[in-house]
Amino acid sequence: MASRYDRAITVFSPDGHLFQVEYAQEAVKKGSTAVGIRGANIVVLGVEKKSVAKLQDERTVRKICALDDHVCMAFAALTIFIGLAADARVVINRARVECQSHKLTVEDPVTVEYITRFIATLKQKYTQSNGRRPFGISALIVGFDDDGIPRLYQTDPSGTYHAWKANAIGRSAKTVREFLEKNYTEDAIASDNEAIKLAIKALLEVVQSGGKNIELAVIRRHQALEMFSAKEVELHITEIEKEKEKAEKKKSKKSV
Amino acid sequence: MDPDYVLVASDRVAASNIVQMKDDHDKMFKMSEKILLLCVGEAGDTVQFAEYIQKNVQLYKMRNGYELSPTAAANFTRRNLADCLGASTLLHGLLAALAKAPFAAMALCLLDSQYIWTAIELLRKCLEELQKRFILNLPTFSVRIIDKNAIHDWTTFPSPNRAPNISSTSLPLAKNIFLLVCLFFSYLFQVHS
Numbered sequence: 001m002a003s004r005y006d007r008a009i010t011v012f013s014p015d016g017h018l019f020q021v022e023y024a025q026e027a028v029k030k031g032s033t034a035v036g037i038r039g040a041n042i043v044v045l046g047v048e049k050k051s052v053a054k055l056q057d058e059r060t061v062r063k064i065c066a067l068d069d070h071v072c073m074a075f076a077a078l079t080i081f082i083g084l085a086a087d088a089r090v091v092i093n094r095a096r097v098e099c100q101s102h103k104l105t106v107e108d109p110v111t112v113e114y115i116t117r118f119i120a121t122l123k124q125k126y127t128q129s130n131g132r133r134p135f136g137i138s139a140l141i142v143g144f145d146d147d148g149i150p151r152l153y154q155t156d157p158s159g160t161y162h163a164w165k166a167n168a169i170g171r172s173a174k175t176v177r178e179f180l181e182k183n184y185t186e187d188a189i190a191s192d193n194e195a196i197k198l199a200i201k202a203l204l205e206v207v208q209s210g211g212k213n214i215e216l217a218v219i220r221r222h223q224a225l226e227m228f229s230a231k232e233v234e235l236h237i238t239e240i241e242k243e244k245e246k247a248e249k250k251k252s253k254k255s256v
Numbered sequence: 257m258d259p260d261y262v263l264v265a266s267d268r269v270a271a272s273n274i275v276q277m278k279d280d281h282d283k284m285f286k287m288s289e290k291i292l293l294l295c296v297g298e299a300g301d302t303v304q305f306a307e308y309i310q311k312n313v314q315l316y317k318m319r320n321g322y323e324l325s326p327t328a329a330a331n332f333t334r335r336n337l338a339d340c341l342g343a344s345t346l347l348h349g350l351l352a353a354l355a356k357a358p359f360a361a362m363a364l365c366l367l368d369s370q371y372i373w374t375a376i377e378l379l380r381k382c383l384e385e386l387q388k389r390f391i392l393n394l395p396t397f398s399v400r401i402i403d404k405n406a407i408h409d410w411t412t413f414p415s416p417n418r419a420p421n422i423s424s425t426s427l428p429l430a431k432n433i434f435l436l437v438c439l440f441f442s443y444l445f446q447v448h449s
Binding site: 097 | 317
Protein backbone atom coordinates (compact mmCIF):
# COMPACT_ATOMS: atom_id res chain seq x y z
CA MET A 1 0.00 0.00 0.00
CA ALA A 2 2.66 2.45 1.07
CA SER A 3 4.82 1.83 -1.94
CA ARG A 4 2.23 3.25 -4.31
CA TYR A 5 1.91 6.54 -2.49
CA ASP A 6 5.39 7.29 -1.30
CA ARG A 7 7.16 8.33 -4.47
CA ALA A 8 5.85 11.81 -4.97
CA ILE A 9 5.70 14.29 -2.14
CA THR A 10 2.60 15.88 -3.51
CA VAL A 11 0.49 12.74 -3.24
CA PHE A 12 -1.52 11.80 -0.16
CA SER A 13 -2.00 8.18 0.65
CA PRO A 14 -5.59 6.95 1.09
CA ASP A 15 -5.23 6.98 4.86
CA GLY A 16 -4.03 10.55 4.92
CA HIS A 17 -0.26 10.17 5.14
CA LEU A 18 2.38 12.09 3.27
CA PHE A 19 4.90 9.32 3.16
CA GLN A 20 7.80 11.44 1.95
CA VAL A 21 7.44 13.66 4.99
CA GLU A 22 7.35 10.63 7.27
CA TYR A 23 10.44 9.23 5.61
CA ALA A 24 12.11 12.58 6.16
CA GLN A 25 11.27 12.25 9.84
CA GLU A 26 12.96 8.86 9.77
CA ALA A 27 16.07 10.53 8.38
CA VAL A 28 16.04 12.83 11.39
CA LYS A 29 15.89 9.86 13.74
CA LYS A 30 19.18 8.70 12.27
CA GLY A 31 20.97 11.90 13.25
CA SER A 32 22.80 12.55 16.51
CA THR A 33 20.89 13.36 19.65
CA ALA A 34 20.38 16.98 20.56
CA VAL A 35 18.75 18.47 23.62
CA GLY A 36 17.50 21.97 24.33
CA ILE A 37 16.53 23.37 27.71
CA ARG A 38 14.86 26.61 28.58
CA GLY A 39 15.98 27.79 31.99
CA ALA A 40 14.83 30.78 33.98
CA ASN A 41 17.68 32.99 32.79
CA ILE A 42 19.50 30.79 30.35
CA VAL A 43 18.90 28.62 27.31
CA VAL A 44 21.07 25.58 26.70
CA LEU A 45 21.67 23.56 23.55
CA GLY A 46 23.62 20.34 23.69
CA VAL A 47 24.38 17.82 20.99
CA GLU A 48 26.16 14.55 20.72
CA LYS A 49 29.40 14.86 18.86
CA LYS A 50 30.16 11.81 16.81
CA SER A 51 33.78 10.78 16.93
CA VAL A 52 35.79 12.58 14.31
CA ALA A 53 37.97 10.66 11.88
CA LYS A 54 41.70 10.86 12.59
CA LEU A 55 42.58 12.94 9.58
CA GLN A 56 39.54 15.19 9.86
CA ASP A 57 39.86 18.69 11.25
CA GLU A 58 37.68 18.78 14.33
CA ARG A 59 36.95 22.49 14.13
CA THR A 60 34.97 22.12 10.93
CA VAL A 61 32.49 19.77 12.56
CA ARG A 62 30.19 22.22 14.31
CA LYS A 63 26.54 21.42 14.73
CA ILE A 64 25.37 24.39 16.75
CA CYS A 65 25.08 27.55 14.65
CA ALA A 66 24.34 31.13 15.47
CA LEU A 67 21.59 32.64 13.39
CA ASP A 68 21.94 36.14 14.68
CA ASP A 69 24.11 37.64 17.29
CA HIS A 70 24.20 40.00 20.17
CA VAL A 71 24.30 43.21 18.17
CA CYS A 72 21.91 44.83 20.59
CA MET A 73 22.84 42.63 23.51
CA ALA A 74 19.24 41.75 24.13
CA PHE A 75 18.75 39.17 21.48
CA ALA A 76 20.50 36.14 20.19
CA ALA A 77 19.38 33.03 18.40
CA LEU A 78 21.11 29.70 18.35
CA THR A 79 20.00 26.72 16.42
CA ILE A 80 20.85 23.14 15.85
CA PHE A 81 19.66 21.03 12.96
CA ILE A 82 19.59 17.29 13.16
CA GLY A 83 19.31 15.10 10.11
CA LEU A 84 20.91 15.70 6.75
CA ALA A 85 23.79 18.10 7.29
CA ALA A 86 23.69 19.45 3.76
CA ASP A 87 19.99 20.32 4.06
CA ALA A 88 20.77 22.02 7.34
CA ARG A 89 23.38 24.23 5.71
CA VAL A 90 20.88 25.46 3.13
CA VAL A 91 18.20 26.25 5.72
CA ILE A 92 20.67 27.97 8.05
CA ASN A 93 21.85 30.18 5.22
CA ARG A 94 18.30 31.21 4.36
CA ALA A 95 17.56 31.89 8.01
CA ARG A 96 20.66 34.07 8.40
CA VAL A 97 19.75 36.13 5.36
CA GLU A 98 16.23 36.50 6.73
CA CYS A 99 17.58 37.74 10.07
CA GLN A 100 19.55 40.50 8.38
CA SER A 101 16.77 41.27 5.92
CA HIS A 102 14.31 41.68 8.76
CA LYS A 103 16.68 44.05 10.52
CA LEU A 104 17.12 46.05 7.35
CA THR A 105 13.41 46.53 6.76
CA VAL A 106 12.07 46.97 10.30
CA GLU A 107 15.24 47.91 12.23
CA ASP A 108 14.44 45.35 14.91
CA PRO A 109 16.13 41.99 15.30
CA VAL A 110 13.93 38.97 14.69
CA THR A 111 12.12 37.36 17.59
CA VAL A 112 12.85 33.69 18.12
CA GLU A 113 9.28 32.87 17.18
CA TYR A 114 9.53 34.82 13.92
CA ILE A 115 12.62 33.07 12.71
CA THR A 116 11.19 29.71 13.76
CA ARG A 117 8.05 30.46 11.81
CA PHE A 118 10.17 31.45 8.84
CA ILE A 119 12.11 28.19 8.94
CA ALA A 120 8.93 26.18 9.42
CA THR A 121 7.23 27.94 6.49
CA LEU A 122 10.26 27.25 4.34
CA LYS A 123 10.15 23.58 5.26
CA GLN A 124 6.43 23.37 4.58
CA LYS A 125 6.89 24.87 1.12
CA TYR A 126 9.12 21.97 0.25
CA THR A 127 6.41 19.52 1.25
CA GLN A 128 4.06 21.01 -1.28
CA SER A 129 6.17 21.57 -4.39
CA ASN A 130 6.51 19.33 -7.34
CA GLY A 131 9.94 17.97 -7.99
CA ARG A 132 11.40 18.82 -4.60
CA ARG A 133 11.79 16.67 -1.58
CA PRO A 134 11.31 17.83 2.02
CA PHE A 135 14.28 18.92 4.11
CA GLY A 136 15.35 15.95 6.19
CA ILE A 137 15.99 18.03 9.29
CA SER A 138 14.50 18.94 12.62
CA ALA A 139 15.66 22.04 14.41
CA LEU A 140 15.89 23.26 17.96
CA ILE A 141 15.94 27.03 18.04
CA VAL A 142 16.74 28.87 21.24
CA GLY A 143 17.20 32.46 22.15
CA PHE A 144 16.08 35.48 24.08
CA ASP A 145 13.72 38.04 22.73
CA ASP A 146 14.00 41.75 23.30
CA ASP A 147 11.78 41.42 26.33
CA GLY A 148 14.33 39.15 27.99
CA ILE A 149 12.15 36.05 27.94
CA PRO A 150 13.95 32.83 26.99
CA ARG A 151 12.46 30.68 24.23
CA LEU A 152 12.92 27.20 22.85
CA TYR A 153 11.22 26.06 19.67
CA GLN A 154 11.34 22.85 17.72
CA THR A 155 10.56 22.37 14.02
CA ASP A 156 10.29 19.16 12.06
CA PRO A 157 10.35 18.20 8.36
CA SER A 158 6.61 18.63 7.97
CA GLY A 159 6.92 22.33 8.73
CA THR A 160 5.22 22.40 12.12
CA TYR A 161 6.74 24.18 15.07
CA HIS A 162 6.03 24.22 18.76
CA ALA A 163 7.42 25.95 21.82
CA TRP A 164 8.92 23.70 24.44
CA LYS A 165 10.34 23.96 27.94
CA ALA A 166 12.79 21.22 27.13
CA ASN A 167 13.04 18.84 24.21
CA ALA A 168 15.27 16.40 22.41
CA ILE A 169 15.58 15.44 18.76
CA GLY A 170 17.52 12.85 16.82
CA ARG A 171 18.47 9.34 17.76
CA SER A 172 16.99 8.12 21.06
CA ALA A 173 15.08 11.36 21.39
CA LYS A 174 12.31 9.51 23.13
CA THR A 175 14.58 8.27 25.92
CA VAL A 176 16.00 11.71 26.47
CA ARG A 177 12.58 13.32 26.43
CA GLU A 178 11.34 10.88 29.05
CA PHE A 179 14.35 11.70 31.22
CA LEU A 180 13.57 15.39 30.83
CA GLU A 181 9.92 14.88 31.69
CA LYS A 182 10.98 13.26 34.94
CA ASN A 183 13.72 15.68 35.85
CA TYR A 184 12.67 19.07 34.52
CA THR A 185 11.52 20.87 37.65
CA GLU A 186 11.48 24.48 38.69
CA ASP A 187 14.47 23.77 40.94
CA ALA A 188 16.37 22.05 38.20
CA ILE A 189 16.36 25.12 36.02
CA ALA A 190 16.46 27.80 38.68
CA SER A 191 20.17 28.44 38.35
CA ASP A 192 22.21 28.58 35.15
CA ASN A 193 24.57 25.88 36.31
CA GLU A 194 21.73 23.53 37.15
CA ALA A 195 20.17 24.01 33.73
CA ILE A 196 23.50 23.24 32.06
CA LYS A 197 23.93 20.13 34.18
CA LEU A 198 20.42 18.99 33.36
CA ALA A 199 21.19 19.24 29.66
CA ILE A 200 24.40 17.27 30.08
CA LYS A 201 22.72 14.66 32.25
CA ALA A 202 20.00 14.24 29.66
CA LEU A 203 22.58 13.70 26.93
CA LEU A 204 24.62 11.33 29.07
CA GLU A 205 21.63 9.00 29.06
CA VAL A 206 22.39 8.12 25.47
CA VAL A 207 25.88 9.43 24.82
CA GLN A 208 29.24 8.16 25.97
CA SER A 209 30.60 10.22 28.82
CA GLY A 210 33.33 12.69 28.00
CA GLY A 211 33.89 16.30 27.03
CA LYS A 212 34.85 15.18 23.56
CA ASN A 213 31.45 13.70 22.86
CA ILE A 214 29.24 16.61 23.81
CA GLU A 215 29.01 20.00 22.17
CA LEU A 216 27.31 22.59 24.32
CA ALA A 217 26.27 26.18 23.84
CA VAL A 218 24.38 28.57 26.09
CA ILE A 219 22.89 32.01 25.93
CA ARG A 220 22.39 33.92 29.11
CA ARG A 221 20.04 36.85 29.23
CA HIS A 222 21.67 40.06 27.96
CA GLN A 223 24.89 38.28 27.14
CA ALA A 224 26.63 37.00 24.08
CA LEU A 225 26.20 33.37 23.21
CA GLU A 226 28.85 31.10 24.60
CA MET A 227 30.17 27.90 23.05
CA PHE A 228 31.67 25.57 25.61
CA SER A 229 35.07 24.06 25.03
CA ALA A 230 35.61 20.37 25.67
CA LYS A 231 37.37 21.23 28.94
CA GLU A 232 34.43 23.22 30.26
CA VAL A 233 32.07 20.38 29.43
CA GLU A 234 34.42 18.00 31.24
CA LEU A 235 34.25 20.19 34.34
CA HIS A 236 30.49 19.96 34.40
CA ILE A 237 30.60 16.23 33.80
CA THR A 238 32.96 15.67 36.74
CA GLU A 239 30.61 17.74 38.90
CA ILE A 240 27.70 15.59 37.84
CA GLU A 241 29.62 12.41 38.57
CA LYS A 242 30.59 13.66 42.00
CA GLU A 243 26.96 14.43 42.77
CA LYS A 244 26.00 10.96 41.60
CA GLU A 245 28.56 9.39 43.90
CA LYS A 246 27.32 11.42 46.84
CA ALA A 247 23.74 10.40 46.13
CA GLU A 248 24.75 6.76 45.89
CA LYS A 249 26.67 6.88 49.15
CA LYS A 250 23.65 8.38 50.86
CA LYS A 251 21.49 5.65 49.47
CA SER A 252 23.81 2.87 50.58
CA LYS A 253 24.05 4.42 54.08
CA LYS A 254 20.28 4.49 54.32
CA SER A 255 19.88 0.92 53.22
CA VAL A 256 22.48 -0.24 55.76
CA MET B 257 56.31 55.06 11.08
CA ASP B 258 52.93 53.88 9.96
CA PRO B 259 49.89 55.01 11.90
CA ASP B 260 47.77 52.33 13.49
CA TYR B 261 44.54 54.20 13.98
CA VAL B 262 42.08 56.18 11.91
CA LEU B 263 40.63 59.44 13.09
CA VAL B 264 37.36 60.40 11.44
CA ALA B 265 35.07 63.33 11.93
CA SER B 266 31.82 64.33 10.33
CA ASP B 267 29.52 67.23 10.99
CA ARG B 268 26.15 66.68 12.62
CA VAL B 269 23.97 68.92 10.49
CA ALA B 270 21.06 67.52 8.51
CA ALA B 271 19.70 70.25 6.31
CA SER B 272 17.17 70.57 3.56
CA ASN B 273 17.70 73.63 1.38
CA ILE B 274 17.99 76.54 3.78
CA VAL B 275 16.47 74.81 6.79
CA GLN B 276 18.55 72.92 9.31
CA MET B 277 16.43 69.95 10.37
CA LYS B 278 18.79 68.26 12.81
CA ASP B 279 21.95 69.19 14.66
CA ASP B 280 22.68 65.76 16.06
CA HIS B 281 22.67 63.68 12.90
CA ASP B 282 25.26 60.90 12.96
CA LYS B 283 26.68 60.30 9.48
CA MET B 284 28.84 57.38 10.48
CA PHE B 285 27.58 53.82 10.15
CA LYS B 286 29.09 50.96 12.05
CA MET B 287 29.78 48.11 9.61
CA SER B 288 31.42 45.87 12.15
CA GLU B 289 33.46 46.12 15.32
CA LYS B 290 36.29 47.92 13.56
CA ILE B 291 34.86 49.35 10.36
CA LEU B 292 33.05 52.64 9.99
CA LEU B 293 31.36 53.91 6.88
CA LEU B 294 31.01 57.68 6.56
CA CYS B 295 28.27 58.45 4.11
CA VAL B 296 27.23 61.86 2.81
CA GLY B 297 24.85 62.94 0.10
CA GLU B 298 21.16 62.88 -0.59
CA ALA B 299 19.04 62.42 2.49
CA GLY B 300 17.57 58.95 2.60
CA ASP B 301 19.84 57.55 -0.10
CA THR B 302 22.77 57.67 2.27
CA VAL B 303 20.99 55.78 5.02
CA GLN B 304 19.46 53.23 2.65
CA PHE B 305 22.76 52.44 1.00
CA ALA B 306 24.78 52.41 4.19
CA GLU B 307 22.30 50.16 6.01
CA TYR B 308 22.20 47.77 3.06
CA ILE B 309 25.99 47.48 3.13
CA GLN B 310 25.93 47.21 6.90
CA LYS B 311 23.50 44.28 6.92
CA ASN B 312 25.45 42.47 4.23
CA VAL B 313 28.65 42.86 6.20
CA GLN B 314 26.85 41.43 9.24
CA LEU B 315 25.54 38.54 7.13
CA TYR B 316 29.09 37.70 6.11
CA LYS B 317 30.03 37.58 9.77
CA MET B 318 27.14 35.25 10.66
CA ARG B 319 27.86 32.96 7.72
CA ASN B 320 31.59 32.69 8.19
CA GLY B 321 32.16 33.25 11.88
CA TYR B 322 34.56 36.15 11.35
CA GLU B 323 34.28 39.70 10.08
CA LEU B 324 35.10 41.08 6.66
CA SER B 325 38.45 42.84 6.47
CA PRO B 326 38.30 46.60 5.82
CA THR B 327 39.70 46.06 2.31
CA ALA B 328 37.07 43.49 1.49
CA ALA B 329 34.31 45.64 2.93
CA ALA B 330 35.56 48.64 0.98
CA ASN B 331 35.63 46.69 -2.27
CA PHE B 332 32.19 45.29 -1.59
CA THR B 333 30.85 48.79 -0.98
CA ARG B 334 32.55 50.14 -4.09
CA ARG B 335 31.13 47.40 -6.27
CA ASN B 336 27.62 47.87 -4.92
CA LEU B 337 27.87 51.60 -5.39
CA ALA B 338 29.06 51.18 -8.97
CA ASP B 339 26.26 48.69 -9.67
CA CYS B 340 23.69 51.08 -8.26
CA LEU B 341 25.00 53.97 -10.29
CA GLY B 342 25.07 52.07 -13.54
CA ALA B 343 28.02 50.37 -15.14
CA SER B 344 29.66 53.36 -16.77
CA THR B 345 33.42 52.99 -16.42
CA LEU B 346 33.96 56.73 -16.20
CA LEU B 347 31.51 57.05 -13.39
CA HIS B 348 32.95 53.96 -11.83
CA GLY B 349 36.34 55.52 -11.70
CA LEU B 350 35.24 58.99 -10.81
CA LEU B 351 32.60 58.47 -8.23
CA ALA B 352 33.43 55.20 -6.61
CA ALA B 353 37.15 55.47 -6.35
CA LEU B 354 38.65 53.55 -3.55
CA ALA B 355 41.67 55.34 -2.26
CA LYS B 356 44.07 53.73 0.11
CA ALA B 357 44.93 57.02 1.60
CA PRO B 358 46.92 58.07 4.60
CA PHE B 359 44.52 60.96 4.69
CA ALA B 360 41.30 61.95 3.03
CA ALA B 361 39.62 65.26 3.49
CA MET B 362 36.70 67.22 2.26
CA ALA B 363 37.98 70.31 3.90
CA LEU B 364 40.83 72.52 2.87
CA CYS B 365 43.52 71.35 5.20
CA LEU B 366 46.00 68.54 5.35
CA LEU B 367 45.98 65.82 7.91
CA ASP B 368 49.36 64.32 8.51
CA SER B 369 48.73 61.81 11.23
CA GLN B 370 51.88 60.52 12.77
CA TYR B 371 50.87 60.61 16.36
CA ILE B 372 47.34 60.57 17.58
CA TRP B 373 47.69 63.74 19.62
CA THR B 374 49.06 65.59 16.62
CA ALA B 375 46.20 64.19 14.59
CA ILE B 376 43.67 65.54 17.01
CA GLU B 377 45.37 68.91 16.98
CA LEU B 378 45.32 68.94 13.21
CA LEU B 379 41.68 67.91 13.18
CA ARG B 380 40.92 70.72 15.53
CA LYS B 381 42.74 73.15 13.24
CA CYS B 382 40.76 71.87 10.26
CA LEU B 383 37.51 72.33 12.08
CA GLU B 384 38.55 75.81 13.20
CA GLU B 385 39.26 76.63 9.59
CA LEU B 386 35.81 75.32 8.65
CA GLN B 387 34.15 77.49 11.27
CA LYS B 388 36.00 80.47 9.89
CA ARG B 389 35.78 79.96 6.14
CA PHE B 390 32.94 77.60 5.31
CA ILE B 391 29.69 79.28 4.40
CA LEU B 392 27.49 76.82 6.27
CA ASN B 393 27.38 76.88 10.01
CA LEU B 394 28.64 73.52 11.29
CA PRO B 395 28.66 73.84 15.04
CA THR B 396 29.30 70.27 16.19
CA PHE B 397 31.11 67.24 14.82
CA SER B 398 31.02 63.52 15.50
CA VAL B 399 34.55 62.29 16.04
CA ARG B 400 35.59 58.68 16.23
CA ILE B 401 38.91 56.89 16.39
CA ILE B 402 39.33 53.34 15.14
CA ASP B 403 42.32 51.45 16.45
CA LYS B 404 43.12 47.77 16.51
CA ASN B 405 40.80 47.20 19.45
CA ALA B 406 37.57 48.97 18.66
CA ILE B 407 35.83 52.13 17.59
CA HIS B 408 36.18 54.84 20.22
CA ASP B 409 33.55 57.47 20.31
CA TRP B 410 33.53 61.19 21.06
CA THR B 411 29.98 62.05 20.20
CA THR B 412 30.52 65.76 20.13
CA PHE B 413 33.56 67.83 19.39
CA PRO B 414 31.98 71.15 20.16
CA SER B 415 34.47 73.96 20.24
CA PRO B 416 38.03 74.09 19.03
CA ASN B 417 39.18 75.16 22.46
CA ARG B 418 37.98 72.12 24.33
CA ALA B 419 40.64 69.62 25.39
CA PRO B 420 40.11 66.10 24.07
CA ASN B 421 39.45 63.21 26.43
CA ILE B 422 40.62 59.98 24.94
CA SER B 423 40.18 56.67 26.67
CA SER B 424 42.43 54.39 24.64
CA THR B 425 45.81 53.42 26.00
CA SER B 426 49.15 53.40 24.23
CA LEU B 427 48.97 52.35 20.60
CA PRO B 428 51.64 50.03 19.28
CA LEU B 429 53.11 50.24 15.77
CA ALA B 430 51.04 48.64 13.03
CA LYS B 431 49.92 48.85 9.42
CA ASN B 432 47.88 51.20 7.23
CA ILE B 433 44.19 51.29 7.72
CA PHE B 434 41.86 52.02 4.88
CA LEU B 435 39.73 55.08 5.20
CA LEU B 436 36.48 54.59 3.44
CA VAL B 437 34.63 57.64 2.18
CA CYS B 438 31.75 57.49 -0.26
CA LEU B 439 30.62 60.43 -2.27
CA PHE B 440 27.21 60.50 -3.90
CA PHE B 441 25.71 62.52 -6.63
CA SER B 442 22.08 62.32 -5.77
CA TYR B 443 20.53 62.76 -9.19
CA LEU B 444 22.38 59.72 -10.47
CA PHE B 445 21.77 57.54 -7.52
CA GLN B 446 19.17 54.83 -6.97
CA VAL B 447 19.34 52.17 -4.33
CA HIS B 448 18.04 48.67 -4.85
CA SER B 449 17.98 46.70 -1.63
